[in-house]
Amino acid sequence: MKTFAIVLLIFVFSATAFAAKQYSYFRVGNPTDVTTATAAGTVLMGGGTDVDAAFQWMCQRSGNGDFLVIRAAGTDAYNPYIQQLCPQENSVATLIIPNSTAASDSFVVSTIQHAEALWIAGGDQSNYINFWQGTPVESALNNLIAQGVPIGGTSAGMNVLSQFLYTALASQGVTSTQALANPYNKYITLGENFVNISILQGLIDDPHFVTRDRMGRDLAFLCRIYNNGWSSLPRDIAIDEQTALLLDSKGNGTVVGNSTVYFLQAPGVPQMCQPGVPLTYQNISVYRINSSGSFNVPNWRGNGGTTYTVSANAGVLSSTQAGGGIY
DSSP states (O other): HHHHHHHHHHHHHHHHHHOOOOOOEEEEEESOOOOOOOEEEEEEOOOOSSHHHHHHHHHHTTOOOOOOOOOEEOOTTTHHHHHHHHHTTTTTEEEESTTTTTGGOHHHHHHHOSEEEEEEOOOHHHHHHHHHHTTTHHHHHHHHHTTOOOEEEHHHHHHHHHEEEEOOOOSOOOOHHHHHHHHOOOTTTTOOOOSOOOGGGGGEEESSSTTTTOOOOHHHHHHHHHHHTSSOOOOEEOOTTTTEEEEEEEEEEEEESSSSSEEOOOOSOSSSSTSSOOOOEEEEEEEOOTTEEEETTTTTTTEEEEEEEEEETTTTEEEEEEEOOOO
């Protein structure tokens, strides 16, 4: 009986220990936290190869404090990359938060609260919504933003930074072809208010824009946002791969990287946005910039870019650009 009791105690202790730590944490640099003065800023990165200059910009705004990467799966590969780009940072760490239990862990929450810069890695944004929304992790993220800590994300990490977001909660992602044929396609899942970045209120964002031909699906997102009653003039920031938009606290945006950033605004009510019917949504204004242009998000005005309109007519896209190119 005594042996059985000992075995049972070992089992209970092991199970408790496992339940207490479901996150993974990797840190390089100084093991002791510092507190530095930070400058608010937001990085929206369009996926693909990371853009060095975007991380260096965030490090500068962190006051060379503690840089934290969060993700739901993956490795600590960002640690040496960021440390090499930002050798003056006090530390660089990766925190893997793979479920809602981990998202309520006191160490996880405290680690986020003590960051001077925070990066949300790519992956699958449905995991971020399923695992983190409504948990202390979400609250900690919003507290950091309110304190003026720079925050950024790439791909799925970018998707969750705007007020309205494509949550990817269906069994597969939606393509432009599917969305144009039916803007209520079952693979279109939208949400809102995961984090609260004031300059990104009233809009949705989308990465991999040109590379994965996402113009059509973004027009469908805009019509759905209108039909949901979320915005009467839906807006979208869409970014291609290997490219990042750097936004200061006033919403002044500049581009770093190799490609382009698109600012879309719908004119209001769509002509046809109903289940099972090809989309008709005309005269979506587009402003396209690269590293030679700039854009102020609150005023929705840019410099050094290209202006044109895109329309969907019965599911077919056209534009006012010479040659009709949509990008």
